[in-house]
Amino acid sequence: MVDISRGSALGTSGASELFQLLRDGRPRTRAELATVTGLARSTIATRVDSLMALGLVSPVGDALSTGGRPPSRFALNPSARVVLAADLGASHATLAVTDLSGTVLGELREAIDIASGPEAVLSWMVEAATTLLARIDRDHDELVAIGIGVPGPVEHSTGRPVNPPIMPGWDRFDVPGWVQQHLQVPVLVDNDVNIMALGERAFAWPNAEHLMFVKIATGIGSGVISSGRLQRGAQGIAGDIGHVQVARGVGIPCHCGNRGCLEALASGPAIARDLRKAGIDVATGSDVVDLVKRGNIEAIQAVRQAGRDIGEVLTTAVSLINPSVIAIGGSMARAGEHLIAGVREIVYTRSMPLATEHLAIVQSSAAENAAVLGASMLAIHHALSPEGIDALATPAR
Amino acid sequence: MVDISRGSALGTSGASELFQLLRDGRPRTRAELATVTGLARSTIATRVDSLMALGLVSPVGDALSTGGRPPSRFALNPSARVVLAADLGASHATLAVTDLSGTVLGELREAIDIASGPEAVLSWMVEAATTLLARIDRDHDELVAIGIGVPGPVEHSTGRPVNPPIMPGWDRFDVPGWVQQHLQVPVLVDNDVNIMALGERAFAWPNAEHLMFVKIATGIGSGVISSGRLQRGAQGIAGDIGHVQVARGVGIPCHCGNRGCLEALASGPAIARDLRKAGIDVATGSDVVDLVKRGNIEAIQAVRQAGRDIGEVLTTAVSLINPSVIAIGGSMARAGEHLIAGVREIVYTRSMPLATEHLAIVQSSAAENAAVLGASMLAIHHALSPEGIDALATPAR
Structure with a gap:
């Protein structure tokens, strides 16, 4: 092991x-x-x-x-070698085998149910990895590391999810230990937004030392890269901005038990809820995006306002972290410029000029590939680190 | 050189x-x-x-x-060797010679005027350094590095102040180059709040990997240590939280040209201004602290409210950075628990429980020594880094 x-x-x-x-x-x-x-x-x-x-x-x-x-x-x-990259979402998973530069050699996407628990999901992953390696004609021996992203907080040092709200059965589950019973290589686990930040950086901003990736979907979160390193913080929850209170939120209840959280105002479900109140027939964030794309003015206004709410929180992030790039991703980012415009409006109005002079606020370029690319980066970083190389040189398999 | x-x-x-x-x-x-x-x-x-x-x-x-x-x-x-640590303030300077563990061997404190320009101030510093070394019977040859903190933004890679508002004549001045004409050792320059964060960590929290130091005085700023490293951001202004807008600030003009900034509400001069409006005779933040110490209820309430405003910004910092320590320093921190209580009240009410479970929000322990100790750390870190040691081994003097 x-x-x-x-x-x-x-x-x-x-x-x-x-x-x-x-x-x-x-x-x-x-x-x-x-x-x-x-x-x-x-x-x-x-x-x-x-x-x-x-x-x-x-x-x-x-x-x-x-x-x-x-x-x-x-x-x-x-x-010379390959890594396995897995993006395990709530209802679907993407699995890829990449080379050591992150180039995807083979990929598969499948519906899963994260709530079916770690053993079911990881069994599927291990089997699918075998299928994928065979399909691209690479041997198990060529695999040097596995990177896995999951939709919840992870204690990065052990690879165990910690109180993940939408992952029943996964709390404190030893993901690396379980996977290593089948594939004897280092297994790195992190939450999905953190690996999306790594993926976005690798894909579009390889020279950015200070980058923030903001995911806007059913929830809202961010991954923060400072001084070239993913920052996880003392409890591994750095970047967790979904429950910061925003001005417009006064009194609005959030599923976290608090009130006025960003997520209760600017997430996909929150925007859909507000549009329903205005008599518009939408069920999900995805419906909202569809309406925006068809030019529905109420939906456009709602998305822009969500952008402003997000911008309110990001203004503080700009002062604190002083990034050169803020990339906006997640399913709601498909609403495009309307969302970004709201973010920019507030960030540029409220921030010190020096902090925004060279700041790019952009839609994610890696988009839906950000997570799997980031998982690949996580695995490659480890494989090429001093201890990764020591492990390769003296395999304990 | x-x-x-x-x-x-x-x-x-x-x-x-x-x-x-x-x-x-x-x-x-x-x-x-x-x-x-x-x-x-x-x-x-x-x-x-x-x-x-x-x-x-x-x-x-x-x-x-x-x-x-x-x-x-x-x-x-x-x-074995010594470093020189300088804390250059607006109206006073502290200079210390420390050993390589940061222990102060000799120290002097003197009134200066930072606005008299870099050559006047740095000439004083070089002369005072010579006096100080002689006083403790150490030779110039034993000096391996100099750390300097200044009250303004600094381009850390070159040691040049950048548009420092209260340092006329210092903009883009080559501080290391000038000092090295007299003392031929590496010169590291950073802004005062950054070095206070380094000093506080060294003094009180050597094992904290994620620490934020918040200075509340005439201005408000912070120094952020994440993953054990001081974070400077893309433009070197990470932690510059004084101009984040807070809810209570609507419409209040700030000297930066914007409105509603934290500094316009919760700095020493801002609290004094509000107390004067309430008919209380105070000129400066220092007067406010004196009133608080004498138990004046209006002053105590004003300081507590300032703490709440600061807490509003720090709540976002807690979500973004997930520190284990927030140390509150600067001259207004002498108001003690009343200020800290306001900060805690808001941070604990608004943050996710996981983020505050192990979070210490405390008054700075290093207090007025934080800056000079941090300047010493900056110098020692460099002297003991690979290139610092290379430089010592092959002196180009």
Whole structure:
């Protein structure tokens, strides 16, 4: 069994930077890697040697190199190994096998019921992974890590969901331990919004050190990347902005037991509820998006107001975190510019000019692929970290 | 000239963890250091060797070690070198020389006028540093780094203040370059609230990975430590919460040009202004604190209300950052429990229970020493980082 409990929780930012650098496929010298990561040259040399011994990094021909000297430039060999990425939602799951650059080699999407409990869902996942690996003609031995996103809070250091409201039976369930009975590789688990932030960054903003991903769907949450690292906070719930109170919310009850929460005003169900009160026939957030797309003025106004409410909370986030990118995703983001316009209206009105001068507030580019891409990143980051590489070099399987 | 532009901006969290570990003075083995930092053993070995060669780390006698083997346990030798720490305020400065554990060896406090410009203030600082070193009988050669806090935003990677409102003449001034003409060591500059966060953590919460320091004085700002690192954000203004709008602020003009900002309601001058409107004779925030200490009920109520306004903004911070500690400092914090009670009242009412279950909201313990201690930490962190040690090993003086 591979012990993943430490590495995933600790700061291995140097290793992550090394990986970020190599992930683009450009060959680099040891000296370049040392300069850009700020790691000691001896550290770089050791890391590159380990990666080469495992076939993860290959020397790249250099016409100027002489006789006995070691090859001077290296590039990631992304096809050397694969990772499994799973986005487990409330009612559907996406599973992908990607190479070490995050390129999807095979993918499947299926209806599941997260409420059927961890053993049912994870059994399906393990079987589907086998199917998927066979379909793309890769062996189980080539799998180096698994990243899983789930729709609830997760204690990241152990991979156990903690009091997840819509995941009955999953509370404190040892997801990595269970999966490792079938697939003996490190298993990283995180909540869906956190992995969406990782996926969005990898897909669209690889150089953004400070990025916030806001998911607006049945619930509202965010994933925060600061100084290039996903921030989880003391209890693992950093970014949980759905229950911040907003001005317009006075008195409106929220399912959390409090009143006036952002989620009680600006989530898909909340917008649908307000439109129903105005006599418009909508059942879900998805119906609202459809109405917006057909140009229904009430639906457009409601979505824009939701954007303003979200902007109220994001204004504080802009002051506190000072991100360069806020990406808006989740099913309600399909309402497009109307939602974003509301967010921008408030953030730009209320924030200090210096904080918004270079701030991009945009619709998610990775969109529905953000989560599975982020799960892949989570797995790759670990596989290429010092302890991931140690584990590969001395398999305890 | 020592190039400090890279290391200070980059993630050297492994190195910082190594330093954090050694700072307590406890001897540790290489294996222990590797386990706790998550750094590769080869990295630890290299780092420890460099530190030993410089006399910064010493082997500690181990009765069990045998013949030719290298000594197995190491401890920081805090008195090996010293750093200079400067807290430059609007109207006064504190200067200290500390050892490598942050223990103050000598200190002086003097009235200055930050508006007299960088050359006047920094000339004073350089002269005072010489006086201070002589007083404690340490040589210039023993000085390894300088940390400086200033009352305005700083581009941390270059150490240049950026549009600092109360520091005329300092905009984009090359503070490290100027100081290094006189003292040829790395110079780290940051804004005062950021270094107060570092100082508070070092003094009172060395194990807190997620800590927020809120300064309430003439202005309101905060320093945010997440995942053990000071977070500066994309423009270096992370934590700048003074101009977030609060509910009670509707229409109240702020000196920033906007309306309803937290600073326009809850800063020392704002509380004094409101009390004057109620017919109470106070000129400054300091007068308000004096009234509170004398039990004046109007002053107590005003301070408590300011605490509630601050709590409104901190509630969002609790959701976003999920800290384990919020320390309240700055001159208004001397009003004590009345201010903190207002903050707690709102944060505990409005936050999700999981976020506040283990959250401490407390008065700053480091108090007026927070800034100078933080400046010392900034300097020590750099001196003991890989590039700091490289610079010491191959001086370009």
